[in-house]
Amino acid sequence: MATIDYDYKIDVIRDKIEEIGASNVILQFPEGLKVDAMDVADRISEVVDDVNIIIDADPCFGACDLADNKVNHHIDLVVHFAHTPLPIKTECPTLFIEAYSSADVEVPIKDALSSLDDNVKTIGLVTTTQHIHKLDEMISLIEDEGYIVKLDNGMGTSQAQVLGCNFTSIKNLDVDVIIYVGSGDFHALGVKLFTKKPVLLADPFTGKSRDIEAFYDKILRVRFARITKAKEAKSYGIIISSKKGQLRFDLAISLQNLIKKHGFKAKLLNMDYISPDRLLPFDLDAFVMTACPRIAIDDSAMYKKPVLTPGELEIVLGIRDWDDYQMDEIIIHDEQT
Numbered sequence: 077m078a079t080i081d082y083d084y085k086i087d088v089i090r091d092k093i094e095e096i097g098a099s100n101v102i103l104q105f106p107e108g109l110k111v112d113a114m115d116v117a118d119r120i121s122e123v124v125d126d127v128n129i130i131i132d133a134d135p136c137f138g139a140c141d142l143a144d145n146k147v148n149h150h151i152d153l154v155v156h157f158a159h160t161p162l163p164i165k166t167e168c169p170t171l172f173i174e175a176y177s178s179a180d181v182e183v184p185i186k187d188a189l190s191s192l193d194d195n196v197k198t199i200g201l202v203t204t205t206q207h208i209h210k211l212d213e214m215i216s217l218i219e220d221e222g223y224i225v226k227l228d229n230g231m232g233t234s235q236a237q238v239l240g241c242n243f244t245s246i247k248n249l250d251v252d253v254i255i256y257v258g259s260g261d262f263h264a265l266g267v268k269l270f271t272k273k274p275v276l277l278a279d280p281f282t283g284k285s286r287d288i289e290a291f292y293d294k295i296l297r298v299r300f301a302r303i304t305k306a307k308e309a310k311s312y313g314i315i316i317s318s319k320k321g322q323l324r325f326d327l328a329i330s331l332q333n334l335i336k337k338h339g340f341k342a343k344l345l346n347m348d349y350i351s352p353d354r355l356l357p358f359d360l361d362a363f364v365m366t367a368c369p370r371i372a373i374d375d376s377a378m379y380k381k382p383v384l385t386p387g388e389l390e391i392v393l394g395i396r397d398w399d400d401y402q403m404d405e406i407i408i409h410d411e412q413t
């Protein structure tokens with residue numbers, strides 16, 4: 077398989093450092109790209125003089141989580157890789173470098189198309205930041221095989237782009253099948269949950285495609301089990317994130333009121349990095365996640381007690397039907413402070 081490169085745009089970073097006269101620059105990479113961090117830091121150091129390049133070694137899962145207030149405000153510039161900006165107010169200049177992937181999209185898309193029934197006429201197309209620069213190529217590949225491609229603009233995302241917590245670009249498309257070009261099961265799962273349509277995951281990193289149905293069924297079974305267990309809960313912890321792009325304070329307060337109204341105990345817990353061991357000191361029966369929606373779904377097996385999304389809490393409390401199960405979303409409309 078060909079080597080996959082990412083375009084880290086060192087010249088753009090150099091120009092930004094020179095433009096604002098930055099002395100201390102912090103680099104933020106998602107987990108999958110941290111292996112490139114030292115090389116990228118070296119390449120930046122080679123083209124600028126007297127600039128301290130700091131690699132943020134903490135976990136980073138999205139543009140919701142910026143390092144602008146780290147190192148006790150010594151930072152002049154954040155360079156945030158592989159995500160597109162969210163409308164979040166930052167404490168220092170932040171440069172987003174999308175880090176587009178060179179991975180081939182033709183082979184996995186053709187693999188996906190070869191598995192379609194003859195009655196499929198329209199295809200919805202979505203992808204992630206790493207592959208969005210190849211959107212025109214993706215459309216041509218599908219149209220060349222005689223299908224009609226439909227795309228939509230999301231709220232806070234670009235055309236055909238999905239985030240792990242924002243599926244607005246696909247929700248309202250009337251299509252026979254959806255092709256998601258990317259590697260994350262979670263994104264494909266979100267597309268499936270929001271549309272209930274057949275979803276094929278075309279993975280540029282493996283060159284293969286697969287139907288998401290089996291994974292979707294498995295996740296729904298797990299969620300059903302967590303909801304069933306949470307029906308025994310008498311006390312809840314409502315987790316609030318201190319990350320700006322994950323902060324849903326008003327939602328947390330309304331959930332607290334809702335739980336209390338149903339006669340149960342509710343405590344608000346503020347967290348930055350959320351992990352099972354950090355919840356151990358709290359003698360609570362279940363937790364509700366107002367931070368990143370991925371935590372309740374992706375990391376479910378790590379938590380002994382149920383960790384619910386706000387919608388799942390509504391099912392537990394009997395104010396939403398299981399048939400109306402929805403994935404949680406964080407849609408940031410206005411600049412968040």
Ligand code: SF4
Pocket residue numbers: 137138139140141239240241242321322367368369370406
């Ligand atoms: S909240 Fe979660 S899914 Fe949304 S951008 Fe942040 S890390 Fe990704």
